[in-house]
Amino acid sequence: MKKLILSIALLCSGLFADAQTETLLSIKPAGNQIVSKHIYGHFSEHLGRCIYDGFWVGENSSIPNKGRIRLDVVDALKKIKVPNLRWPGGCFADEYHWRDGIGPRNERPKMVNTNWGGVIEDNSFGTHEFLDLCKMLDCEPYIAGNVGSGTVEEMAKWVEYLNFDGVSPMTAIRKQNGMDKPWKVSFWGVGNESWGCGGNMTPEYYSDLYRRYATYARDYAGAPLKRIASGASSDDYHWTETCMKNIGPGRMWGLTLHYYTLPTGNWGAKGSATKFDEEQYFNTMKNCLRMEEIVSKHAAIMDKYDPKKKVALIVDEWGIWTDVEPGTNPGFLYQQNSLRDALIAGTTLNIFNNHSDRVRMANLAQTINVLQALILTEKDKMVLTPTYHVFDLYKVHMDAKYLPINFTSPDYSLGDKKILALNVSASQDSTGAIHISLVNLDPKNKIALNTDLGELKWKTVTGQILTSAQLTDVNTFTNANKVHNAKFTGAKKSGNTLKVELPAQSVVVLELK
Numbered sequence: 311m312k313k314l315i316l317s318i319a320l321l322c323s324g325l326f327a328d329a330q331t332e333t334l335l336s337i338k339p340a341g342n343q344i345v346s347k348h349i350y351g352h353f354s355e356h357l358g359r360c361i362y363d364g365f366w367v368g369e370n371s372s373i374p375n376k377g378r379i380r381l382d383v384v385d386a387l388k389k390i391k392v393p394n395l396r397w398p399g400g401c402f403a404d405e406y407h408w409r410d411g412i413g414p415r416n417e418r419p420k421m422v423n424t425n426w427g428g429v430i431e432d433n434s435f436g437t438h439e440f441l442d443l444c445k446m447l448d449c450e451p452y453i454a455g456n457v458g459s460g461t462v463e464e465m466a467k468w469v470e471y472l473n474f475d476g477v478s479p480m481t482a483i484r485k486q487n488g489m490d491k492p493w494k495v496s497f498w499g500v501g502n503e504s505w506g507c508g509g510n511m512t513p514e515y516y517s518d519l520y521r522r523y524a525t526y527a528r529d530y531a532g533a534p535l536k537r538i539a540s541g542a543s544s545d546d547y548h549w550t551e552t553c554m555k556n557i558g559p560g561r562m563w564g565l566t567l568h569y570y571t572l573p574t575g576n577w578g579a580k581g582s583a584t585k586f587d588e589e590q591y592f593n594t595m596k597n598c599l600r601m602e603e604i605v606s607k608h609a610a611i612m613d614k615y616d617p618k619k620k621v622a623l624i625v626d627e628w629g630i631w632t633d634v635e636p637g638t639n640p641g642f643l644y645q646q647n648s649l650r651d652a653l654i655a656g657t658t659l660n661i662f663n664n665h666s667d668r669v670r671m672a673n674l675a676q677t678i679n680v681l682q683a684l685i686l687t688e689k690d691k692m693v694l695t696p697t698y699h700v701f702d703l704y705k706v707h708m709d710a711k712y713l714p715i716n717f718t719s720p721d722y723s724l725g726d727k728k729i730l731a732l733n734v735s736a737s738q739d740s741t742g743a744i745h746i747s748l749v750n751l752d753p754k755n756k757i758a759l760n761t762d763l764g765e766l767k768w769k770t771v772t773g774q775i776l777t778s779a780q781l782t783d784v785n786t787f788t789n790a791n792k793v794h795n796a797k798f799t800g801a802k803k804s805g806n807t808l809k810v811e812l813p814a815q816s817v818v819v820l821e822l823k
């Protein structure tokens with residue numbers, strides 16, 4: 311009742327000029343739910359210029375590197391505290407034979423990367439190089455094993471090579487290759503998109519295969535695997551249902567989901583990364599918001615078989631997928647990254663935070679030069695995209711306690727169509743600081759918020775904002791800082807109420823202490 315009176319009083323106060331966009335947000339104290347840091351994971355496939363020209367430079371490159379791993383990229387990714395990195399694919403994973411990527415580089419066999427442009431893969435970046443990279447990033451490796459074209463034995467031996475700390479044929483080879491102690495890799499993907507590029511299987515067939523491959527991917531002393539089953543595409547709920555029923559919660563740590571935002575909603579002409587009008591922006595954001603429905607429905611199926619929520623839903627491929635930049639190799643999936651993409655990142659991460667009871671890991675596709683990239687490179691130059699800056703803002707949520715929120719979003723309308731303009735998530739870190747991330751998808755109207763924090767105590771509010779004049783604004787090699795994070799001054803304390811004026815087309819993260 312007290313809260314209702316307060317809310318009515320705030321509504322009537324005339325604090326904000328535009329009553330139509332005035333919104334009430336309430337935030338409740340934390341329970342036990344944690345926003346896993348692994349929601350903020352990334353993905354690096356042997357695709358286009360992600361590994362080669364992205365992470366990995368030529369043998370005598372003048373670009374600063376350590377063991378051929380680019381240092382500017384490592385520094386940028388360390389700043390956003392990348393918690394895990396998925397490798398070697400994607401579709402590439404189900405054609406990858408790990409033994410081709412170990413040993414002296416000049417003796418490694420070459421292969422054709424049939425999925426991505428038909429280019430020659432020289433296998434110079436393999437298991438050791440990937441795990442060196444993870445060490446430099448201080449992140450956990452997430453390796454996808456080959457089910458589509460690899461054998462059970464091949465996968466079993468890879469795990470032995472990586473994780474066994476004893477005398478065995480695989481550990482002898484590992485030692486010969488310079489690694490005495492096992493890496494103890496934990497996140498283990500059993501195939502990728504097994505319904506498509508990973509073997510065109512039915513879920514019934516895949517779930518049987520999963521049980522077989524997962525059996526021989528052993529837990530070695532001190533190195534238990536978190537086995538991850540290859541899950542559904544988008545709204546394929548039958549796939550999730552079948553895996554949950556046939557594999558069951560005891561045999562997998564996680565089940566994946568892939569969902570990409572397509573501007574046109576169409577896999578043919580997907581739409582440009584940089585040239586779009588408001589109608590296409592609206593449709594893109596509508597498609598992005600579908601993640602809420604898709605995650606909720608997969609999670610509801612998982613609840614039936616796993617009410618204690620032991621199995622994580624892992625969205626290990628997400629992001630916007632547009633047409634490639636004109637003049638670039640269509641098989642390389644190189645696209646620019648605009649303010650629109652930053653709004654997609656902020657929105658999607660809010661959805662994951664709010665579903666963190668079930669979504670405990672996710673991987674944006676992909677880290678460098680591919681799809682919704684964090685980083686673009688051109689020779690020795692590097693650009694941080696608007697999406698990178700969102701991850702920089704949102705890192706405060708990692709491993710923090712989830713705070714339940716409640717609000718009714720104003721609409722963002724275009725003609726007679728409408729979507730929700732506002733999305734929010736909140737968490738409290740181990741020092742007691744509260745972080746609220748807010749996204750306004752409406753490109754024309756600001757949103758005025760009155761936030762009731764109930765029993766949560768705080769004294770000060772500070773914030774940062776990511777926005778730009780145009781939704782199509784991008785960072786380029788000649789104007790690298792056009793879209794960037796800046797100090798936000800639109801939040802104020804009034805009693806225990808937080809008043810925020812959220813600008814149009816913006817991502818804001820507030821810190822309350």
Ligand code: AHR
Nearest residue numbers: 399400401402502503675
């Ligand atoms: O991320 C690009 C590709 O998209 C991945 O290789 C595949 O898993 C998905 O179809």
